[in-house]
Amino acid sequence: MFRGPAIALMLTAGLCAGQSPFEARWKFLTQSLSKADLYRLLWDVPKGGDIHNHHEYSVPMTFWLERAAKGDYQTRVRPGCGETLPWTVLRSDSVAALPACAQRDFAPMRALTAAQRRAWLAAITLSEREAGKATSKDEFFERAVPRLGDLERDPQLIADALVVAQQQLQSENALYLETQADPRSFPGLSADQGAEVLRLRLAQPDSIATGVAVRMQVSTLRFGARAEADLRDGFAFVSRNMDLWRGVNLVGREDNPAGAPARFAATLRGLRAEYPQVNLSLHAGESANADSNVTDTISLGASRIGHGINARLDPKAMELLRTGRYMIEVCLMSNRALGYVPDLKRHPLPYYLRQGIPVSLNTDDRGILRSNLTDEYFAAVTQFNLTWDEVVRIGRWSLEYSFAEPELKRQLLVRYEQNVLAFERKYAAPDWKHRLAEVPEPRRNAAGPP
Numbered sequence: 001m002f003r004g005p006a007i008a009l010m011l012t013a014g015l016c017a018g019q020s021p022f023e024a025r026w027k028f029l030t031q032s033l034s035k036a037d038l039y040r041l042l043w044d045v046p047k048g049g050d051i052h053n054h055h056e057y058s059v060p061m062t063f064w065l066e067r068a069a070k071g072d073y074q075t076r077v078r079p080g081c082g083e084t085l086p087w088t089v090l091r092s093d094s095v096a097a098l099p100a101c102a103q104r105d106f107a108p109m110r111a112l113t114a115a116q117r118r119a120w121l122a123a124i125t126l127s128e129r130e131a132g133k134a135t136s137k138d139e140f141f142e143r144a145v146p147r148l149g150d151l152e153r154d155p156q157l158i159a160d161a162l163v164v165a166q167q168q169l170q171s172e173n174a175l176y177l178e179t180q181a182d183p184r185s186f187p188g189l190s191a192d193q194g195a196e197v198l199r200l201r202l203a204q205p206d207s208i209a210t211g212v213a214v215r216m217q218v219s220t221l222r223f224g225a226r227a228e229a230d231l232r233d234g235f236a237f238v239s240r241n242m243d244l245w246r247g248v249n250l251v252g253r254e255d256n257p258a259g260a261p262a263r264f265a266a267t268l269r270g271l272r273a274e275y276p277q278v279n280l281s282l283h284a285g286e287s288a289n290a291d292s293n294v295t296d297t298i299s300l301g302a303s304r305i306g307h308g309i310n311a312r313l314d315p316k317a318m319e320l321l322r323t324g325r326y327m328i329e330v331c332l333m334s335n336r337a338l339g340y341v342p343d344l345k346r347h348p349l350p351y352y353l354r355q356g357i358p359v360s361l362n363t364d365d366r367g368i369l370r371s372n373l374t375d376e377y378f379a380a381v382t383q384f385n386l387t388w389d390e391v392v393r394i395g396r397w398s399l400e401y402s403f404a405e406p407e408l409k410r411q412l413l414v415r416y417e418q419n420v421l422a423f424e425r426k427y428a429a430p431d432w433k434h435r436l437a438e439v440p441e442p443r444r445n446a447a448g449p450p
């Protein structure tokens, strides 16, 4: 049952009176708690949505390891026969289509030794040692991402991974998952049949029990030769499946000039004219160097920008962003790990936030990065000294700027404000220390041996 109007009135009253009465308590908590207790508090902080993440790379890689071992999957246990990337996973029928010499490099996932399982996990995750280096982008895009191979095209696994992702967010007190999950390339299924597999999975009791609503975007690899055709197909697909799919994204490395925003101007102009409801959130400005990609991307019609790190170097982009009409989807852990912002102290998040530019905190690829949504909050609070008002605003923005349809958005916002009030009451009460100790042990997404 929702008690929206009453809560909205209380909140408005609080805002009119100025600073939240919880602000002083927040300052006390964040300045006096140990690191471990602060992490536990932030685990418990009400969160809105994680609205920028890539579905396949958002669940623990142990999920894929375990599920591949139960299916008909093989992995390349050594490089050889012209292929240099070990640990790629293929279905047995894909392996059978390879030249004979290449087939000999594969072993069934279910037959891997403990050492091979560890090596597989190490190959597909970004270790602390690799994070933030000049080579980490290549490690991520060229080696970790392709290794899931045929697993990404298994409709049942993709559907089951959605529920794992919901459960992850539920445990971190978040309400909404907006993920880039694309059912258009499942072998033997049409795009709409693929969508139906995911739709049915989200109607199962274990999915509903999480209380985490799911909406999705399809994504187009920006520098691919067929990118324009794929965008057209993506718009048509979303417009047919708007109960769950709400938008389209452009993904892929921005240091490849073949995927520059200008390439898509004419195509997107046509698609916007044809499809009134399809939302656009595009990766842009995932770069430490100045360019006009964020400005160009806003002019393509995007209402949300993925990363937007270099927008601060583009006065035109800043002018547009300060209107408050566009959101920047910030992904701190990803930006650090991939070396775009190796020292988070230099991240533009506070610069954006404190000029009134809407921002959200998101996990991007938490499975590969071995991070979670709380890590994003922990980094933001400890690096930038976020006020309680800022923490609450970031969560609220993540729902307000989400692509959820109006009625779902309204419900999520009501639940969010309720959770905020409950959190404030809990940690303003005299027994707050007991209540903090009762918060379930935070679950890091560590990809150790299963």
Ligand SMILES: [Zn+2]
Pocket: 052, 053, 054, 283, 306, 364
């Ligand atoms: Zn991304």
